[in-house]
Amino acid sequence: MPEFDENVWSHMHQAAYRGFIKSIHRFVEEDSSILESESNDEYKATPFLLAVESGTLETVECLLGLGSKIDAINSRNHGAVEICALRGYTSLLIYFVNKNDEKLPVWKRLIQYLASDMEADVIAAGKSLTQLTDASTQDYQDHRSQLIAKGAIPTTISFVGSSLTDQTKADGIKFLLNLLESEDVQETFVNASGAQAYIKLLKSTNETIIKLSAMVLEKLTANKNHADCVVRYTALPALYKVIQSIKTPDVLVPVLNVFSNVAIANTSHQKTIGTLPNFFENFVLIGKDNADGDMMKAYTEAVDNIVRDERNNQNAFIAAEGTEILMEALVRHSRNKDVQLSTVEAIHSLGENNPSAQETISNKGIQKLLMQMLRKSRADEIQEKTGMALWALAGNDIEKQRKMAEGIGVTSLIEFLNSKRENLHYISSEGLGVLAQGPISLHEEIASANGIQPLIRLLESDKDFYNIILSVIRTLRYLSVGVGNVPFTENQLSIDKCGGVEILIQLLLDGQDDLIKVEAAVTLAHVALGRENITSKINSHPDFSFIRILKMMYAKEDMVRLLAGSALATFAYNNVNQQKEISLQGGVRFNCFVPFLKSSDEFYRCNAAYQVVVLALIIPDEEQATSSAVGIKLLVELIQDSKSNQILALAADCIARLAHTRAGVPAAIVAINGIDFLFELLNSGTVPVEGCASIALSYLSYNHTGERRLLYKCRTDPYLKKILNRYTKDKHRLSEDFIEGWKHFKRVGIPPIPDDRIKKFEPADEIQLQLNAESPRGTTTGVESSSNHVEDVALSERSARSSLTPQRSTTTSSFQETQTSVPATRTHSSVSFNLSQQEMVLQEG
Template identity: 45%
Template sequence: MADEFDASGWAQIHQAANRGYLKSIQFFVKDDPSLLELETTDGKNLTPFLCAVDGGKIEAVHQMIELGSKIDAINSQNHGAVEMCALKSYIDLLNYFIEKDFEKIPVWKNLLRFVTSESDEEAEAAGKSLRTLTQGSQADGINPNWKSFYDHGGVPVIIKVAKSSIGEEAKIPAFQTLLNIIEREEVKEQVLSSGGIPTFIKLLKSTNHFLIQLSAEILKEMATVTDYAEAISQNNGIQSLIKVLQTIHNPEVLVQVLDCLGNIAEHDKKYQDLVGQQQGCVQTIVQLLEYEKDKDFLNSACRTVGKVCYNNETNQNSFVDASAIPHVLAVTRLRNKDIQVTAVECIRKVAANNPYSQKQMQTDQVQELLLKLLGTTRSEVVKEKTALALWAIAGREFDVKRLIAERMGVGTLVEFINSMSEDLNFIGSEGLGVLAQGPLSYHSDIANANGIAPLGRLIRSEKEYIVLSVICAIRFLCLGVGYVPHKKNQNTIMTIRGIKLIVALMVHSRNQMIQVEAALTLASVSLGNQAILDDIHSNIDFSYVRILKMMYSMDPDVRLLAGLALATFAYNNVNQQKEIADQGGVRFNCFCPFLQSEDEYYRCLAAFQVVVLARIIPDEEQALSSAAGIKLLVDLLQDSSNNETLSLAADCIARLAHTRAGVPAAMISINVIEHLCKLLVSTAEQVRGSAAIALGYLSYNHTGERQLLNKCRTDPYLMRILLHYTKRSKISPCFLEAWQHYKKVGLPPIPEGRTNLIGNHPLGMDGNRPVTFLSIDPEGETGSNTRSSTSNIGGEDGRITGRSSRASGSRQATTPRQSGTPLNATTPLNASQISLDSQHSSRSLLPVTAEGNA
């Protein structure tokens, strides 16, 4: 009979339901409907429906429901269908009940009640079911069940479990359930409002490492929101997290703890300080970096150090002083692209905008190892991050940038500007711009490597910082030190229709800095090139009025560069001077704020501008404005201690040395030769090179020639430096003949062991190797006698790029410029001390070659 029980207390219908025998179930119930609710006599009091649930047979459960079984039945242990599924881990059956949404089988409600059980077994079983039901996938993201869990009050229940006295192992599945859905903002809000943050911070003191790991992971996700990071901080979470770092050496735990600290620090400087300046934080992380070898840990540690240090000078210095960088560098050697990227990014962030950390890295030869990585990696993303790190290490030190750009090579930089990566485009443009500057430039090398055309493409970039970098690079590629044009590069710009694009930027860009830089670049590209000048003027959008309006901008940098653009258009060109004057001209009071500024950069460029534009400044005597500018430039050579200022001032002197008559004599009359000769022994190549080129042009003046010969006769090494940097520039043949005479008469020897300032030296070194006659080209002087006047392929001073990038919000690292003695408005300049021929035309004192040399 179907209602007879076996030795275990089960009847035939119980066995059929448990094993899923559908036909037998149907036969038994048809024969005797009362069997539907027959309970077992084994002490569990299971109905056939519960037996089907106990067996996990979905078809049998479905059939029992169809036959009219009581689905809210419970056994003697007070377990219904949901609880039995949880204990047996029947997730498919739970999903069936969720899908059918039976009112009498409230899956979520029952599971959440079950997870708060005082029994470890019940709580853990319910937690595991909730974890599986809410588990998402990488492809589809968060599981849609999160909403039902949340709507049924699941988050406060999990916090209640975390606070309960059940075993720590039993809590783990509940925590994993919370992690499945914590990315939702609503979930985070309920964690906070339910008191979850102090609860999980307290659990960091647990002895169960996995529980600590999950607690730290939950806090890590909470820390992505500023308000919740604040709550973690206020509940002493940072101290507790650092304590874990100091006491536990399980990499899986440490990864979550470090990521949590990184997420807290990432919000702003306040939180960076809270983390980085917490006692023991820096030392602990550095020690772990030194001894821990787990790749996931190293990846996390580098990521966290970067977040704690980025643009935070105190934290950057602390990690550098604790010798963190060598350990981070060691991570870059791991053959894992993701880890290499994180480590290199960490180095960039520690170096960013911090001259101290940059200097320490240069001293430690960090850039050498990064350059090696750049040359060996095949991954574009690693190249991208490594190039950015190298540029961050260089900071604003022109010579370091130059050496890094040289080590990258013109070919690599051209590859960068042809890349699809915007970061590589920027570094490539910046690097080519640096190589195009200075007395020993790479103008022709870049042109031969087809580096000009890609820059024309990048002018169309949607990123303003890239556009700004590109138009500056184009300017440097077209002008050398002393405003000597490079005709080939100028013509290439015109060939690729770059003129039209740059005019469009000047007229239509919404960024004033791009507008004024475009105007300055147009002036540079057209300097000494009438065909390009005609092309510019043929564009109906171009007008000097637009540049003159920029002279009244609210931004002082825009005003200054607008004046420089006008001065460059007017340089040695009477027709352009007249046209500027006809379209409104400029007033001396536009320059006064800059001439009287405490900023040396402002004073230097403004001084150059007033000398060039003196003839068309109507509200000041030409002699007086020229005298004011010349005196300021020479004073800067004498008083400044800033290499950028000195190189810019020397470059301006070089430009003015081959402009209208009387100007060279005026500069020489106030000891410019003396000051420039002192700069020939500067440790900065940009300074000594610009000074040498300026002296080469001044040697065409008879007085300047005699003074320079006297200096070189007293110290012959000055002549070696002078000849080294004027190979591509101009120097008076009469001066060279007189020098040969002095050599025959006899010169004092160059002392052994003198610092070599004209030899190449390894990146990051100071170049202080002894100089002897053997260490310098013995043919340098003889060869200089027969040199013909060639195009100077050097570049314009590097100061403008730094200023324009800084003012436009570029990512270029900057430091405050040093200032010299300001021009006192109450101290009149004595124009009578400076000899100027104000009536002379603006033609060059020297002949102009085919390449545009004066």
């Protein structure tokens, strides 16, 4: 019979609690029954339970080794598992878990403990389960699996509906959050109606419970299918009430993350968020004057996902003055990289594919802040995100893109080519391509900054960068030839020197698809334009043949056929030998162009019209004069009737190219009032249109009739002569006869230019670039002109271009009325063309 001290413990109980191992062994040797003796107090604890109570693993192992019962319980029905939970002995619990003794089912006991009606029991069980399933605990995955197998999920759902206090429930919910890391567990949880139970908790007045419930929903909605389920159970209105009533950042972070996940999961959910009553007005309020970094990161990420590609949401956020929040985030959190990046991405999504949003964002000064970030930062990730946002704000407006590229700068764009970020490569190529296009080209600056070599290096990459390769091919084209098919000799030679010709031939042969192949062919033709040595190099390549390009004239895709015609036209341009070679290798048929010539798409008509004029000599199934007349007539009609600045600039460029080809073509253009319509374009107020028209007029000034008409128009309106002067320098000079005639007019006297028009004509850098280019098909991608010096339709399919050009008069001038016409009709391939004086001029030419 053991003797008890004043604490009603025997010497054995004292030794077990205090960890006196030698004494324990001595006592057991004297009387083995003492192992299961109970204390003489209210707990009736065995030495083993007191050893557990002390938390000393060595003592516990000693007693179990001597034969103590592992499943012993005290008078309060607490065994080893419950005592460890109450005391927070996680390591001792892990010891019992690993012992895997069927007499002590640790997980079953802990789950039962969690389902208790006693606050202390639930808190203890919740804390222990949270620690055992935490990712920092060894074998946590195995712990989670065993708990799920023992029925932990139903318990975590049922106990939140009990009468327990919110704080007690909070510890249990933390344990659930660990389990929900697994998709299988999420599935089990949703199927057991767990989502509904936790959505109801959002109505709690306890912010901790709201926060934890939102964290549960956050984990669920990361899975698209579960996001649908959460929305179906009316989580969005409940979450919306939270952001209306609570301003605590710690609570709002998971709520905002749920909105983000739901918006990402389904576009219909994204729209639903935007239709919640006064959502954006209240949403903007929680972002104002918020200095919490985590909160603003979650907030800007939510903006990003809620407005992305959803125009109504974009407009509603802007209308609620949300742009001020984003601007404030950039300034206030300038030292927080995560907030900076998430805010930049939000700005990107807010402006993308939305011209009015782009305008508003730029007017608010955000664009300026982004430019400053781009210049100051040397981190690739920030440069990438910022560059993408800026490019998105430029939209598909070629002149906005040009301004954006000018703001970034040629040097920075070329530096982007040397980064490791693919998006920077794309932005760089697109930006350099824009700067190389049009009547005011920066091709010399790009070349002098060594921009050609890194572009060609991108073409050599073994990675599958389809859009980048396509963009680089086009940019090299823009760098090779300017408006009016004027070659940039130094750039052509640099491309060849850097191995560009060989790479382009290889892409023509083995490109990823027909579009890559035909684009490579068009660029090859431009690189060779006017360069006999490069032309010979291409023709002598064992695998190069015009047959490859001629076959693409019969491809399924319209754009491939159109660009194949562009490649052939550029190879044949003012080159009789190339024309003969194309003819010998099969030639091209007029039928190939008829669908484009009859198309309702002005872009197709314009390109095909130019091509049939250049290739007229080698089109065997139609007379040269007829082909030329058809093409010239269509081009002049386009500059007369089109309402698209892109088409006007393109048609004027085509006329500029044709105006210095074979004899008879300039006369035909002049004969049908081409000069009068080109002059109208000088008042367009857009640089590409004015510039291309001016260059076309400069070439037409070498035709005697054209020169006289040009003089007459300039004398009538001297302001137009100033516009001509702006663009007709260096390689696009007006004829000497015109210049002498103008000097004579000045001596005789010309009308003064009104003051208001003088003010409009400031130096070159002051003229506004206002072209709002329009995709000819609304959503066409990868489309461009045969010479590609004028705006090409953006590759991105995320938006369509729009045109804001003023209505133009289609009235025929009095000069046209003085021309006599000889009607004639030739029908070919189901298309009928009326031919007049222009055909006669061409025949005589």
